[in-house]
Amino acid sequence: MSKRILVTGATGTVGSELARLLVTAGCDIRAATRSPEKAERLFRSEVDVVELDYRRASTFDAAVDGAEGIFLQAPPFDPDARETLVPLLDWAVQAGVGNVVMMTAMGVEVRDDLPIRRLEKHVESLGVAFTLLRPNFHMQHFAGGFLGERIRRTGAFSMPVGDARVSIVDGRDVAEVAAACLLSDEHDGKEFTLTGPEALTHQEIAETISGVIDAPVAYESVSDEEMLARLTSTGWRPEIAGVVIALYQSVRGGVRAPVTGDVAQVLGRAPAAFSDFAARNTDSWLSVVGQNP
Ligand SMILES: NC(=O)c1ccc[n+]([C@@H]2O[C@H](COP(=O)([O-])OP(=O)(O)OC[C@H]3O[C@@H](n4cnc5c(N)ncnc54)[C@H](OP(=O)(O)O)[C@@H]3O)[C@@H](O)[C@H]2O)c1
CATH class of the missing domain: 3.40.50.720 (NAD(P)-binding Rossmann-like Domain)
Structure with missing residues (x-):
């Protein structure tokens, strides 16, 4: 059944x-x-x-x-x-x-x-x-949502994270792990920290997107106050924007940098790299080079 x-x-x-x-x-x-x-x-x-x-x-x-x-x-x-x-x-x-x-x-x-x-x-x-x-943060964050939109519209994005590293993970890998946990009792009672295969700076993320669309993409590090002002001025409720800023603070503290083997442990293969994700999602950023105004 x-x-x-x-x-x-x-x-x-x-x-x-x-x-x-x-x-x-x-x-x-x-x-x-x-x-x-x-x-x-x-x-x-x-x-x-x-x-x-x-x-x-x-x-x-x-x-x-x-x-x-x-x-x-x-x-x-x-x-x-x-x-x-x-x-x-x-x-x-x-x-x-x-x-x-x-x-x-x-x-x-x-x-x-x-x-x-x-x-x-x-x-x-x-x-x-x-x-x-x-x-960890999903790679899809950079292709959709407010970050993706910003990159599409302006060819740039800002975050209050300096050169901190993040081991971003492909949401498709997260879904595959979730499916494995729902389909079998092998993983009952376990906790998995799901990351990609490498920890990247936001500058490296910008360069990777830039490479696949063949157009400049700039990353600018801003202060928490600047980020908070930008979020609230675009309609974010202050208490929600506060949660976002706290997340960025944890990134600066290095909490989102470690790379784990948990995706590979469950799926029996390495997690997707951001370069593969970017190559697969080039269309998401096309307006940067004018194809999708
Ligand atoms: N995004 C990331 O990088 C990331 C990383 C790690 C963990 N997470 C966690 O993953 C969760 C989802 O975040 P996401 O960014 O992945 O979101 P998402 O893709 O935008 O999905 C959020 C979903 O939540 C549903 N939803 C929102 N409010 C709801 C409500 N009151 N009742 C029922 N459904 C509701 C929405 O459904 P409808 O609008 O269709 O109702 C939508 O399908 C969050 O708990 C977040 O902390 C996210």
Whole structure:
């Protein structure tokens, strides 16, 4: 019988890739989103879509009904991640979900004060099988979202991280690891820190993008104050922008530099390098060289 799995954040970087991988593996998937029309456009009829909003308990029943496993992730930069996700988690376990694979973030295990670490501890206490995935920043960050847009529009990006190194990871590798953890009980109770194969500076990231699109891409290091002002002036709520700045501070502290062997341990192959990711995603930056104004 095919395994029924609820994939949260199914319109996002990792969730969308994971939903497709699980369908290919023969699972019965529910792809959860607050906007079913958006997900139906994304998946066409490949995947069953269900409406789910972590903040609306009225959406929980239909999402968790009959699910054996769940892939869980907090909304990006959520300063209240524990309060946001515990109601759904408890509901799911009560409804019979026996396996939780949760994506948090690299380095949270040493920060007991963070809501996301307290959420991990809640998962550990539920009495069901679980795996914790802690990825570094996804490479997709530089191709989509506010950074990708900035590079496309201006051929430059700024971050308050100086020449600190980051072992960024391909979100596709994170999805593949999540699929492996949902499809087998081999990884139950384990924690994986998921990184790419090398730690790069943002200057090196800019040079790599520049190399694949054959046009200049500049990286500028700015102060926390400057970054905070830029984020809030473009509509970021101050408490969310604060979470972003704290993340950058952890980058400067070297927390995001180590390279681990965890992707290779689960997948039996090396993680993708940023140069491969960039070559595969050249279209994302094309407006830099004027092809996509
Ligand atoms: N991006 C990174 O580099 C990175 C690195 C390490 C860890 N993480 C962690 O991964 C998680 C996702 O971040 P991301 O940047 O990968 O995000 P993303 O790709 O933009 O995906 C976020 C997903 O969350 C869903 N979502 C947001 N609010 C929701 C709510 N109230 N109820 C239900 N679903 C909701 C969105 O679905 P709809 O809008 O369709 O409802 C979307 O599919 C975060 O917890 C983040 O800390 C991210």
